[in-house]
Amino acid sequence: MKIPAKLKRMLTQLGFLMIVAIIAWQELHRPPIKSPSDAYPYLTSISPALVKQCIHENRTAPTIPLEELIAIRSTIPESEAQALINQLKNQVPFSAIDWGLLSKVTQNKVKRHKEILNQYTYYQPNVYKFPVIGTTWFGDSFGADREGGIRRHEGTDLFGKEGTPIVSICGGKVEQLGWNRLGGERVGIRGDDGNYYYYAHLKSIATTLVKGNRVQFGEPLGTMGHTGDALTTPDHLHFGIELPNGQWINPYPFLAVWQYWDEEKGS
Numbered sequence: 001m002k003i004p005a006k007l008k009r010m011l012t013q014l015g016f017l018m019i020v021a022i023i024a025w026q027e028l029h030r031p032p033i034k035s036p037s038d039a040y041p042y043l044t045s046i047s048p049a050l051v052k053q054c055i056h057e058n059r060t061a062p063t064i065p066l067e068e069l070i071a072i073r074s075t076i077p078e079s080e081a082q083a084l085i086n087q088l089k090n091q092v093p094f095s096a097i098d099w100g101l102l103s104k105v106t107q108n109k110v111k112r113h114k115e116i117l118n119q120y121t122y123y124q125p126n127v128y129k130f131p132v133i134g135t136t137w138f139g140d141s142f143g144a145d146r147e148g149g150i151r152r153h154e155g156t157d158l159f160g161k162e163g164t165p166i167v168s169i170c171g172g173k174v175e176q177l178g179w180n181r182l183g184g185e186r187v188g189i190r191g192d193d194g195n196y197y198y199y200a201h202l203k204s205i206a207t208t209l210v211k212g213n214r215v216q217f218g219e220p221l222g223t224m225g226h227t228g229d230a231l232t233t234p235d236h237l238h239f240g241i242e243l244p245n246g247q248w249i250n251p252y253p254f255l256a257v258w259q260y261w262d263e264e265k266g267s
């Protein structure tokens with residue numbers, strides 16, 4: 001049987017349209033790529049006050065994991081969050097939550113945030129240690145202008161008395177040790193989590209440290225000072241976190257929570 005040319009053209013067009021439709025459908029229903037690039041923007045966006053609120057809540061309802069509380073409270077408004085948390089309080093597992101009218105996109109966001117909080121344990125108790133032993137005060141100055149806007153502040157400054165002990169926030173390896181122009185006496189630790197932790201302007205560096213050797217969680221690194229470009233500023237520890245890709249992230253929210261965990265332990 002001979003197919004008329006017109007029909008042939010129509011069939012070709014139909015086939016083409018079907019292929020386009022299938023590709024479009026697959027694209028729409030493809031699971032989102034779990035790129036870790038969404039992890040740090042999320043983690044650093046959570047306010048320390050919210051984390052503290054969740055820590056308190058976790059104390060009154062210890063069966064609800066902290067990361068579930070933070071994931072819910074940091075992603076959706078209070079009015080909707082409470083309905084979900086009430087279910088968790090009534091022993092409904094996270095995987096069986098009735099999301100009510102919340103969109104699929106929002107549901108997936110909460111789930112992804114929970115995943116991030118499980119994987120990156122900055123807000124969990126006793127995984128990281130607050131680096132200053134003693135009285136200190138600090139604010140969120142990440143990204144502030146330095147040297148008249150030539151560069152930006154890539155860390156947090158923790159002020160205190162000269163000589164205040166500084167300890168390692170985690171276990172890792174000594175990668176940098178000694179003097180540089182900006183940092184003065186500084187220590188750089190490659191944490192076991194892969195990130196680089198930078199402690200600068202120290203008055204003195206602990207003599208126990210050797211480049212390439214391991215340091216433990218909470219191990220003394222040195223004492224607070226004002227060396228390097230902090231020569232004319234009040235004594236402070238400049239603390240920085242650099243990801244393996246070279247990006248510096250804001251340590252402030254983590255520091256605020258670590259300090260809180262330490263104070264809770266001490267009280």
Ligand SMILES: [Zn+2]
Binds near residue numbers: 155156157237239
């Ligand atoms: Zn600084």
